[in-house]
Amino acid sequence: MPTQKVSETGFATDISPETTNLKKPDEKHIGYALEIWKKTIDVQQHFNTIEMQIRNFAVTILAGIIAAAALALREPKSATVFGITITIASLILIAGVIVLLAFYFMDRWWYHRLLQGAVEHAQMIENQLKEHIPALYLSNTIRKSSPFTILWIRFGSNRKIDAFYFAIIIFLLIAAYGLRE
Numbered sequence: 001m002p003t004q005k006v007s008e009t010g011f012a013t014d015i016s017p018e019t020t021n022l023k024k025p026d027e028k029h030i031g032y033a034l035e036i037w038k039k040t041i042d043v044q045q046h047f048n049t050i051e052m053q054i055r056n057f058a059v060t061i062l063a064g065i066i067a068a069a070a071l072a073l074r075e076p077k078s079a080t081v082f083g084i085t086i087t088i089a090s091l092i093l094i095a096g097v098i099v100l101l102a103f104y105f106m107d108r109w110w111y112h113r114l115l116q117g118a119v120e121h122a123q124m125i126e127n128q129l130k131e132h133i134p135a136l137y138l139s140n141t142i143r144k145s146s147p148f149t150i151l152w153i154r155f156g157s158n159r160k161i162d163a164f165y166f167a168i169i170i171f172l173l174i175a176a177y178g179l180r181e
Contacts, residue, residue: 048115107161112158
C-alpha cells in the first residue's frame with residue numbers, strides 16, 4: 001500500500017482510492033456516494049459558516065474594545081500592574097489581545113480543523129467518483145484555487161487565518177504600547 005502524503009495540517013493529501021483502502025464504487029453505489037458527498041458539502045458549509053460567524057463576532061468585539069480604550073483616554077487614568085504603571089486604555093487593549101487570542105484558537109484550531117476534515121472527506125469521495133461523474137470536483141477545485149502567493153509567501157487557508165488575527169493583535173499591541181504612560 002502506498003504511503004499517504006501528509007500536509008502541514010496533518011491531513012492526508014494523497015487521497016486516491018488506492019491510498020485510502022476503499023474500493024472504487026460500482027454503478028449500484030454511485031447514488032449513495034453522491035448523497036454522502038452532498039451531505040459532506042453541507043457539513044463543509046456549516047463549519048465555514050461557523051468560522052465566519054466567529055470572525056464577525058471577533059471584529060464586533062474588537063470595535064467595542066477600541067471604543068472602550070478611546071473612552072478611557074477621555075480621562076486618562078493609570079493602574080499599576082506587576083509594578084508597571086500603565087494607562088487604563090492600554091490595559092483595555094491588552095485585554096482585547098487576550099480576547100482575540102481566544103477567538104483565534106477557537107477559529108483556527110477548533111472549527112477550521114473540522115472544516116479541513118470535511119474537505120478531505122469530500123475530496124476522497126470526489127476522487128473515487130471522478131470516473132463516473134467528472135464534474136464532481138468542487139472541493140478539489142476550491143482547495144486548488146484558494147491559496148495565493150504574496151512575494152515569496154504562500155497563503156493557504158491556515159496562513160490566511162493566522163494573518164487575519166495576528167495583524168489585528170499586532171495593531172492592538174502597538175496601540176497599547178503607544179498609549180502607555
